[in-house]
Amino acid sequence: MQDERQLAILQTNLQRIRERIEGACARVGRSPAEVTLVAVTKTIPIEVVTILPKLDLIDLGENRPQELWRKAPVLPNVRWHLIGHLQRNKIERTLPLVQLVHSVDSERLLMAIEEWAREQNRIVDVLLEINTTGEVNKHGFPPERILPLAPLLGSLRAVRIRGLMTMAAFTEVIEDTRPNFSLLRTLRDQLRPELSSPLDHLSMGMSNDFEIAVEEGATLVRIGTALFAGIKKG
Numbered sequence: 001m002q003d004e005r006q007l008a009i010l011q012t013n014l015q016r017i018r019e020r021i022e023g024a025c026a027r028v029g030r031s032p033a034e035v036t037l038v039a040v041t042k043t044i045p046i047e048v049v050t051i052l053p054k055l056d057l058i059d060l061g062e063n064r065p066q067e068l069w070r071k072a073p074v075l076p077n078v079r080w081h082l083i084g085h086l087q088r089n090k091i092e093r094t095l096p097l098v099q100l101v102h103s104v105d106s107e108r109l110l111m112a113i114e115e116w117a118r119e120q121n122r123i124v125d126v127l128l129e130i131n132t133t134g135e136v137n138k139h140g141f142p143p144e145r146i147l148p149l150a151p152l153l154g155s156l157r158a159v160r161i162r163g164l165m166t167m168a169a170f171t172e173v174i175e176d177t178r179p180n181f182s183l184l185r186t187l188r189d190q191l192r193p194e195l196s197s198p199l200d201h202l203s204m205g206m207s208n209d210f211e212i213a214v215e216e217g218a219t220l221v222r223i224g225t226a227l228f229a230g231i232k233k234g
């Protein structure tokens with residue numbers, strides 16, 4: 001009973017989010033197929049998380065490695081995304097569980113991942129997190145650090161840079177987030193010719209601002225609150 005109620009709530013929320021993504025795509029002539037919804041499951045109990053694949057939600061995001069360690073083994077047949085800060089001492093335990101790391105926020109972390117991936121004979125897909133708002137409490141590379149990083153990025157053999165990620169500042173005036181998202185796209189467009197990687201992903205947009213992010217080119221939107229509205233938290 002409880003499960004069916006939660007499924008119905010999630011279905012309704014999801015449908016509304018998908019409509020809004022479609023609306024944003026239509027306004028700028030994009031196809032909704034270019035946008036993947038990453039369901040952010042932080043604070044959501046595992047019983048609820050296990051419902052998501054029934055709704056074809058198989059891209060799931062966690063911001064804390066410890067939460068990921070707990071949840072990923074319960075749901076191994078989905079694509080887990082790490083969207084929060086990764087400490088180097090957690091690389092070994094975390095990377096085997098994730099499909100994409102959105103939040104590579106320093107050269108030191110990048111090089112540590114490269115070293116681990118070479119040792120393991122693995123390819124690791126990552127996004128570089130950019131601090132587009134300049135807030136001091138935010139992780140991420142300063143925007144002006146990215147182009148000078150191109151030679152280093154080009155030298156990586158085991159890490160594949162798949163694109164960029166950012167978080168806008170929380171604001172009542174949602175339109176204010178647009179410059180952060182367009183800056184991320186511009187940086188991607190400037191970096192692309194420097195690398196052999198297509199940099200096909202822009203991870204940007206959360207519950208508050210995902211429509212603007214989609215209008216500005218997001219390929220991955222990370223949504224928690226809007227998806228789980230009405231669901232009891234753990």
Ligand SMILES: *Cc1c(COP(=O)(O)O)cnc(C)c1O
Pocket residue numbers: 040042063083084167206207208222223224225226
């Ligand atoms: C929590 C979180 C989200 C989702 O935020 P909502 O506002 O709940 O949709 C997205 N990205 C990151 C990095 C987060 O930590």
